[in-house]
Amino acid sequence: MLFVLFALWIIALLLLIIDPRSSTMRWMSAVAFTGGIGALAAVLSENIIPYVKQTIPNPSVSELLFHIQATSSLLSYYGLPYSFAMLALQYNPSWPNQKTRTFLPYLLLLPPIACILLTPGYTEVMPITFPIVACWVVPYIVTGAILIASRKERLPGMQRTHLFTCLALLPPILCFAVLNYVMPSLGYYRMWIYHTWILALVVPFLIFTFFKYGFLGMRLLIERRKLDSTLRAITSGTAIMNHAIKNDVGKMRLFLEKMKQYAEETNQPELMLDLDVVMGASMHIRDMISRVHEQTQELPIRVSPVNMEELLIEALQSLTPYLSKVKLSLTISKELTLEIDRIQIAETLTNVLMNAVEAMPLGGELTVKGFMAKKNVVLEIRDTGIGMEKAVLKQVLEPFYTTKSGSRNNFGLGLAYCYSVMKKHGGSLELSSETNKGTSVFLTFPGSRRLST
Template identity: 45%
Template sequence: MLFVLIGLWTIGLLLLLTDPRRLSTRWISSIAFTGGSGGLSAVIADDVLPYVRERGSLTEELHTTLLAAELVSSYVCYYGLPYTFLMFAIVYSPSYTHWRRGWLPWVLLTPPLASLLLVPKPGDPIPYLYVCAWVTPYIVIGIVLLIAAVLQERNSFLRRSRILVATAAAPTLLFTLFTSYLIPAFFGIYELWRYNAVLIAFTIAVILISSFRYSFMGLQISIQNQRLDYTLRAITSGTSILNHAIKNDVGKIRLFGEKMKADAEDGLLTPEELTRDVEVILKASQHIYDMIYRIQGQTQEVELRLEKVDPIQLMQECIEMMAPEQQGVTVQTHYTYNGSLLADRAHLIEVWTNVMTNALEAMPSGGMLTVAISETKRKIVVEVKDNGEGMEQQQLKRVFDPFYTTKSGRRMNFGLGLSYCYAIVQKHKGTMNIHSKRGEGTSVFMQFPKPPRDVQSTLR
């Protein structure tokens, strides 16, 4: 049981440190802490007390203290685990904002507190029949809510995250319901709870594996942040990033200049097309000007100037600016979020054009580029997806590292694009994740916090 104690409390602490302000993170950490309390109770009874007794150090006062600690830890697990699990499932549900009530946690806490007032039958650690009456619906409803959250999620990246959470929590809690509550209550078999360690090991394995390969409640993002912060600070000047930004815009100016020249020579240049092409060139040159003043030349820090922007309008501008690079590529857009976004316009244009440039370069023979802007209850989700070459897992692990590139054969490529994008999204208090498989294309997911209600008014 020492493994259960250390494993669950370590996971709980890591999750809590990842995002302490997030309500669902606090509740899932509480599940780990209350579950680990059961391990603490077992360690005191099975290891600490016998060890102290064998050494002849067990005084009456110490014995009373250890028994009290064992009892409190046991109650925290028995009564706290179902409660924290249900509360997590509630706040993690996509429908939580529609029926959120401040009094709900206190109402749901009433049955666990009432359990402390009841005296268990002789030989029983808790009043099983009463406890089963509220624990059973708490755990069953929690599992149903987690499964419903998976089924309701339409965003593919967020659905995978919800599947991982449900896989880690639901089987273990269902098994615990039988071994720790129902079977002792109705069959008088009390020691089956020791087998919970097997399912807890499974839960910890799911969390650790998913944290390194994907993300579990933001845990991977925290690890990447530390590594990225360290490596980005090795870049003693913003000059290289600025060069990368200028390179992209100079390329756009050149493409549209060549297009205007070719259309003029062929007699195809109409005043309307000329106006559109000139506008793109002017926007690209303005973007270069803005980027020069956004990046402080003598440090690695990037300055953000937040303003209220329309993400759909901004995305459309990016798509139009990249029109000459889209030969053979069909662009599909899916926009379901109609609100605003607090962002730095210049940096966000740079991020989105970088991501789309990578997508287009992954489809040299043409393909499908899908751009989507959607929302969850707290986030604005931007997805850029291509059906190009895709990446191997080893490449995927390093795509955010500064100076790492898969395009070493191309001139003017510094390997700074995605590390810059990652840093900018993080400075917007957002997250950036990439899912890719060789031969199946690549999806880039960027999540940004929704602005306050007074700023989030509809723009169209």
């Protein structure tokens, strides 16, 4: 049980550290904490209290530890089902309606409070009245599990994360309900001793899925924060570099002009040609760093109402020369209007559309559509081009990573810039791709940016 205690409390602490502002993370942390406090009650009962009774003759110490054990046990028996029910409501906000969700947390508290007040008190033999408590705990956990499993995800990255969240979370919580409530109700007590074996399987799986695929969206959150810090570092670095290089190039041009004038006066045509080459190289360096800086600088967004159908049509019209071999499908509501920065989103759309077209050099289908996903507005841009391998897909948002190595004008900042723009709008950019089948890019805007018609 000591392993269960430390494993669950470490998980609870990590969840709070990673994203303390997320209500989903807080309730998941509460589930792990209340599970761990149940393990604390078991450790006190099985190990600590018997040892204290043998070594410390003072009965008040044993009595204090017994009260801690009783409180911990009750907190686990009543707190974990409630925490899991609240986690399910936060994780899948599509049900129930907002009005019901306001008072439902208080309504769900009534059964555990009634059991605490009206059923017999804690004893080591019978800590709770199992048949009565099971009548509300089992519906809480089963309904919560169904609610979590039934969450719909349209974005590919979140679909995979949701799948592994269900695999890591639901089996142990259902086993907890059976071992801690159903079996004791049937007369089979102390079944909680098997939690050690269950967690011995679950914890390694949880660690693996967290680092490989993500859990409750945590891996995506960490990757996005890492990308954000990288973009900020690049923004600051290129600004400093751009300023320094401009100053040094200015000095070089001043002295090169003087040297060129001297070469003209002394009739040295070969030296003049060499100086022209050096001047051209210095200007090329300045232009290159300026163009990198333009793609990484932090531009503030200036929002205004923008009709998304009109903006997409404009972006597609600018690419007309490249669309001759492409079959285009555009599906979006004519009334869809968002509060966004028109210029930056137009540049983002152009970047993504151009990537899609370049992925289909021999022609193909380009599908552009807008739809609602829960409370968000999503634009999907899908091509039937060459696609990307998984290894490439993981890196395409990283600044300076590019698959277009043959282009001197490509710095690998296109998708990084698009990601940055979507982040500044409170949204996200996600990709899904299969080799030789095509790529889908999902631009997600928070529903708060949508203007009602």
